[in-house]
Amino acid sequence: MKKVKVEEAVGKLFAHDLTKIVPGEFKGARFKKGEIIKEEDIKELKSMGKNHVFILDMKEDEYHENDAALRIAKASRGEGIRLEGPKEGKMTLVAEKKGLLKIDLEQLYKVNDLDQLMYATIHQNTVVEEGKALAGTRIIPLTIKKAPIDTVENLLLREQSQNNPMIYVKELIPYKIGIVVTGTEVFEGRIQDRFGPVLEKKAEEYGGVFHKMVYAKDEEEDIKEKIEELIRDGAEMIMTSGGMSVDADDVTPLAIKNTADQVVTYGSSVLPGAMFMLAYKGEIPILGIPACGMYHRITILDLVLPRVMAKETITKKDINQLAHGGLCQNCAVCHYPICPLGKA
Incomplete structure (x- = not known):
């Protein structure tokens, strides 16, 4: 990955998604990773405050943010979950069905122990509906060395092969x-x-x-x-x-x-x-x-x-173990399950 002036980037490839924000109207990727930079893009880039951009100039031992996030998301998910993304470097894990969200917290903490990688979830044991966002993961920089990502990926895949995925949705039995x-x-x-x-x-x-x-x-x-x-x-x-x-x-x-x-x-x-x-x-x-x-x-x-x-x-x-977080606050307007009750 290499930083260059926008005028010098014409014909090159964007190294990552570039986000455009119009307050109250739009927030999203205006330019996508891998997209060819054109002469007519220069004006738009400068209007977004971009006088310099990163172009792809990756080494063999590096992953791009999208690739790293995708590898971790795939390795961590179990049944009842689909993947969305990568978008602006982030992968989102979404419920495929109604069920009970289960998370192996020890695996989750090990993933987050890796420098420059994050993985956030909602609380486990939450009943989730189809389409609910359950987790998101990404790396912090634009690129990262392959070795640590490969280590975490292999750890997650090993657990997955032993029927112990890090995150999954259990079916609710119609008793x-x-x-x-x-x-x-x-x-x-x-x-x-x-x-x-x-x-x-x-x-x-x-x-x-x-x-x-x-x-x-x-x-x-x-x-x-x-x-x-x-x-x-x-x-x-x-x-x-x-x-x-x-x-x-x-x-x-x-x-x-x-x-x-x-x-x-x-x-x-x-x-x-x-x-x-x-x-x-x-x-x-x-x-x-x-x-x-x-x-x-x-x-x-x-x-x-x-x-x-x-x-x-x-x-x-x-x-x-429900004792920690087991006291209902009797809120004037109940927002359960988006509340501390039952959450350790």
């Missing part, structure tokens, strides 16, 4: 979800159920399929029987609503415990959602949702349910 609404007052029709519809909507929001809703009294055996009824009827995941606190009539945790083969946790390090419960009967997840799930827009359920839907094995440690 058939059965809901047990607890509460004698609801069962007997003294008050209207407002919790069940909330859980039905939440289940479908994260890719689940509503299967069936049943009602149970505040009695351990009745709740247990209703859970087992839904499982016999083909439900692949169970949600229970309410009855999760220490009140005398709240027996849902006991019913879940005596139905399940494994209890992962009763209690979480997230507010709202401290009384949350997660258990399994065989491979069927059972989620006990405390009353906060009825009136708070976002709770522990929004942090855990997508990971369950992605068929991840959730541990007590996973729940505990």
Whole structure:
């Protein structure tokens, strides 16, 4: 790469994209890398404040910014991601489908340990829609020595070959979800159920399929029987609503415990959602949702349910690690998931 006056660059090739900005109207590449510089381009270049330009004069042991970014982006991506670019030296990684974003943070940090290379992502465990920008990568200078890029590329490809890509989107499994609404007052029709519809909507929001809703009294055996009824009827995941606190009539945790083969946790390090419960009967997840799930827009359920839907094995440690960033700020206008909740 060589710096020359624009008048001396005619007939040569641009070494990189040149960005033009018209405030409020346009920002983008006016001239592209590899484009031949013409006599009539001189006036436009000078209007952009360019009296000198870089022309391609690369050595054999160097990569251009576009080539370096493309190599790193290709080596890092896994399933569910497409590449856009390079544009102005940057590669963008975009979701090909709705799913749960997963990132190997150790690999991400190793990539960024390389001088003159950057790789930025959104937070992992975010539910993303098709077309969502997930990450961007580029080198800082216009050219870079091949050796360090090759080293990082090989590291990423090695992990990829072991089914451990740095960044990918996991499919959300369309579980058939059965809901047990607890509460004698609801069962007997003294008050209207407002919790069940909330859980039905939440289940479908994260890719689940509503299967069936049943009602149970505040009695351990009745709740247990209703859970087992839904499982016999083909439900692949169970949600229970309410009855999760220490009140005398709240027996849902006991019913879940005596139905399940494994209890992962009763209690979480997230507010709202401290009384949350997660258990399994065989491979069927059972989620006990405390009353906060009825009136708070976002709770522990929004942090855990997508990971369950992605068929991840959730541990007590996973729940505990939500503590850092686990306090909802109750903002006047909720912007979740663009907020700190659940982000370490």
